[in-house]
Amino acid sequence: MSLPILRCHSRGARLALLGGAALFAPIGLLRSQSVEPSAALDSVIRQHMASANIMGVAAAVIVNKQVVWTRGFGYADIARTRPFTPATIMNVGSIAKTFTGVAMMRAVQEGKLSLDEDINRYLPFRVENPHRPGAVITLRHLATHTSGITDRWAVYSRTYHYGGDAPEPLDRFLTQYFTPNGAYYARDNFLAATPGQLREYSNIGAALAGYIVERAVGEPLNRYTRRHIFTPLGMTTSGWFLSEVDTTRHSTLFVSQNGHVIPIPPYGGTTYPDGGVRTSVAELSRFFVALLDTGMYQGVRILDAKHAAEMVRFQFNDTNRPENFPAVDGNSGLFWRTKFGGRRVGHGGNDPGLQTEMLADPSGRFGVVLFVNTSVSGEDGRAVAGILDAVWKDAEARASAGSGR
Numbered sequence: 001m002s003l004p005i006l007r008c009h010s011r012g013a014r015l016a017l018l019g020g021a022a023l024f025a026p027i028g029l030l031r032s033q034s035v036e037p038s039a040a041l042d043s044v045i046r047q048h049m050a051s052a053n054i055m056g057v058a059a060a061v062i063v064n065k066q067v068v069w070t071r072g073f074g075y076a077d078i079a080r081t082r083p084f085t086p087a088t089i090m091n092v093g094s095i096a097k098t099f100t101g102v103a104m105m106r107a108v109q110e111g112k113l114s115l116d117e118d119i120n121r122y123l124p125f126r127v128e129n130p131h132r133p134g135a136v137i138t139l140r141h142l143a144t145h146t147s148g149i150t151d152r153w154a155v156y157s158r159t160y161h162y163g164g165d166a167p168e169p170l171d172r173f174l175t176q177y178f179t180p181n182g183a184y185y186a187r188d189n190f191l192a193a194t195p196g197q198l199r200e201y202s203n204i205g206a207a208l209a210g211y212i213v214e215r216a217v218g219e220p221l222n223r224y225t226r227r228h229i230f231t232p233l234g235m236t237t238s239g240w241f242l243s244e245v246d247t248t249r250h251s252t253l254f255v256s257q258n259g260h261v262i263p264i265p266p267y268g269g270t271t272y273p274d275g276g277v278r279t280s281v282a283e284l285s286r287f288f289v290a291l292l293d294t295g296m297y298q299g300v301r302i303l304d305a306k307h308a309a310e311m312v313r314f315q316f317n318d319t320n321r322p323e324n325f326p327a328v329d330g331n332s333g334l335f336w337r338t339k340f341g342g343r344r345v346g347h348g349g350n351d352p353g354l355q356t357e358m359l360a361d362p363s364g365r366f367g368v369v370l371f372v373n374t375s376v377s378g379e380d381g382r383a384v385a386g387i388l389d390a391v392w393k394d395a396e397a398r399a400s401a402g403s404g405r
Contacts, residue, residue: 038069044390045073052383053256056084056373058281061395063366065293067285068398076251086281089237090251090371092356093349096277100210101143101335103225105307112216115140122212127178131192141195142209143334144315146322148191149205155184156204165241165268170211173270199322203274210273221273232300233286238279242266245278253353254374264353275351285369292364312336355384366399368392
């Protein structure tokens with residue numbers, strides 16, 4: 001099934017424009033699933049949802065490496081009146097890049113990869129910027145979006161597959177994108193810049209990093225992350241592909257436009273390491289705590305402390321900074337970055353039918369996880385920002401109070 005998509009800045013900052021019957025959610029139907037009461041926060045979230053016809057929301061507040069509040073609102077499937085809860089599975093968009101980042105750092109920890117070697121050492125085809133022949137691209141470049149690899153929209157827009165998992169294998173796509181005379185090759189697949197010179201958010205670069213991990217460890221990324229991330233953390237309902245998860249627990253995704261709410265078909269992506277993870281607020285919170293706590297969640301390590309610290313360490317300084325990314329814009333870890341003027345760190349996701357956030361204050365003392373299963377546009381975008389702001393302020397207040405509860 002082919003659907004037109006409008007391009008925005010990053011993976012997922014895209015909106016599918018779909019035909020179909022409109023669905024409306026009466027305000028009275030937006031009930032919450034309580035874990036711990038917080039009436040004022042509940043009320044604010046419900047008001048923002050109603051103002052923009054947002055179907056489902058779930059969130060968690062983390063203080064001192066513990067989830068202290070979590071709740072769901074609205075619907076995962078309005079046609080069946082199935083509620084959206086912290087256990088509801090959903091695509092997380094570009095937050096998936098942090099899973100690719102942990103897998104990459106795990107392979108570095110195992111001595112199978114180096115962050116600063118030429119990536120061609122690990123590939124069966126050659127990746128070379130035709131504007132800068134011979135310039136070395138490294139995994140560190142890929143993970144900080146400074147490789148010079150672009151997401152050429154005429155090609156990248158076709159990597160979304162509606163109705164199920166994407167049929168084109170990742171290795172075939174990458175071979176055709178990077179090999180001269182390949183079906184997807186063009187000089188415009190690269191910036192006319194030396195690696196490290198400019199920052200250009202690159203989903204295809206992230207997909208390439210995931211593929212390099214696969215080559216280095218000798219197994220597909222989804223299996224490697226299941227062994228080293230999902231299973232150790234008890235993320236039993238999480239996966240990368242629709243075929244890996246229980247679709248009866250998966251949220252429907254929606255587009256809200258002009259007062260109408262339209263469900264969209266489930267979809268997968270050919271470049272899945274850039275945005276393919278499907279998980280819940282409850283399970284993503286475990287992963288987030290591990291990133292905030294030196295690679296460990298409740299005594300279980302997914303990375304040693306050294307490599308976990310390197311992933312979240314700010315990579316840019318006064319002598320090593322992309323020309324188009326001044327200090328005022330923040331900094332970058334490895335598939336990890338500052339946001340909101342440096343006041344928050346983590347990653348977000350934005351794809352057709354969803355917006356997600358996984359953010360902490362720079363000290364790691366508190367953080368939030370937020371899932372929204374409805375794409376909104378225009379002024380309605382303020383509703384999602386309002387929900388995030390309300391949850392963030394709640395987390396900040398709990399952290400300031402000391403106990404977090």
